Amino acid sequence: MIRTRGLVKRYGRFTAVDGIDLHIQPGEIYGFLGPNGAGKTSTIMMLLGISRPTAGEISLFGEPFTAARLHLRKRIGVVPEKHPRGVWQWMTAAEYLGVFADLFQVPDAERRIDFLLDKVDLLSVRNKRIRAFSHGMLQKLSLTRALIHDPDILFLDEPISGLDPIGIMQTRDLLLSENRAGRAIFISSHQLSEMERICHRVAIISHGKLLAEDSMSGLLARISSGREIHIDLESVPADLSSALDALPFVQGVRVLPAGVAVRVSPEGDHRRAVSELLIQRGLIPLRIEVKSPSLEEAFVTITQDTVAALASGRPAHA
Numbered sequence: 001m002i003r004t005r006g007l008v009k010r011y012g013r014f015t016a017v018d019g020i021d022l023h024i025q026p027g028e029i030y031g032f033l034g035p036n037g038a039g040k041t042s043t044i045m046m047l048l049g050i051s052r053p054t055a056g057e058i059s060l061f062g063e064p065f066t067a068a069r070l071h072l073r074k075r076i077g078v079v080p081e082k083h084p085r086g087v088w089q090w091m092t093a094a095e096y097l098g099v100f101a102d103l104f105q106v107p108d109a110e111r112r113i114d115f116l117l118d119k120v121d122l123l124s125v126r127n128k129r130i131r132a133f134s135h136g137m138l139q140k141l142s143l144t145r146a147l148i149h150d151p152d153i154l155f156l157d158e159p160i161s162g163l164d165p166i167g168i169m170q171t172r173d174l175l176l177s178e179n180r181a182g183r184a185i186f187i188s189s190h191q192l193s194e195m196e197r198i199c200h201r202v203a204i205i206s207h208g209k210l211l212a213e214d215s216m217s218g219l220l221a222r223i224s225s226g227r228e229i230h231i232d233l234e235s236v237p238a239d240l241s242s243a244l245d246a247l248p249f250v251q252g253v254r255v256l257p258a259g260v261a262v263r264v265s266p267e268g269d270h271r272r273a274v275s276e277l278l279i280q281r282g283l284i285p286l287r288i289e290v291k292s293p294s295l296e297e298a299f300v301t302i303t304q305d306t307v308a309a310l311a312s313g314r315p316a317h318a
Helices: 040-047 093-103 109-119 135-147 165-180 192-198 216-223 240-245 271-280 295-312
Strands: 002-011 014-020 029-033 055-060 076-079 153-157 184-188 201-206 209-215 227-232 250-256 259-264 287-291
Touching (some): 014 040, 029 040, 076 135, 093 109, 109 135, 135 153, 165 184, 192 295, 201 216, 227 271, 240 259, 240 271
Parallel strands (some): 029 184, 029 201, 076 153
Antiparallel strands (some): 002 055, 227 287, 250 259
């Protein structure tokens, strides 16, 4: 769907994007992550044809992409971080969507508008003026506007920021439904727990450089050689750590305020063997939970390692 080679964006002497290669495949949900000032917005602006690259290439749907290639831009839907109010606030939701339906010559526009408004629970306010919409309602309206012309790929910038739990669930369900129908989705967000739930692959950018691009499982595997089993106990005997550490699959033991955390190899489910050792020693596990590394932990680890490398003058490795 989208491929970049050596993408660079400079503003004077400042390099915002430094040689990024991306590959977004058809039918995938792709997360684009990075701290503030990492180069995410500059990259997205180039991918949308709003900003011209200083160097490098962008191809869209297998064709070289420039802002002038309108037939390619029509296949893109965009949900920006700032949502419609401004000059549109005197319109109703249906009128606002109708403008874009006319621009894209959407067939059976009224039915399409009502279908999308119903998907995000806005059908009851289709005739309400945008000036009265809350921030969350504006986000939902922006999403319906991006989908009105049935694009092949959808770009979203912080799509669930400010939404309540029900709004987040509705947005998530809509995105997953659109993806199951074959639509590729490119998301930039700081809501890492939500990204972890829906993304097939993620990329992490920092200081304008691409640090990692991998599947979710592949990315998490890069920061941990195993998992941790957290066990709540009434008390922790002094020799328990050494006994657990002697098990062949254990890679380390930490004593917690109310139990122990046992780091184990990723192969197999070791909870039974750990429980048997505890029971043999007269200890009753109150709770056993397997903790796997999260996307948030991967993001922090990868970006902090890069910052430390840059500060020390060492090269930062993806």
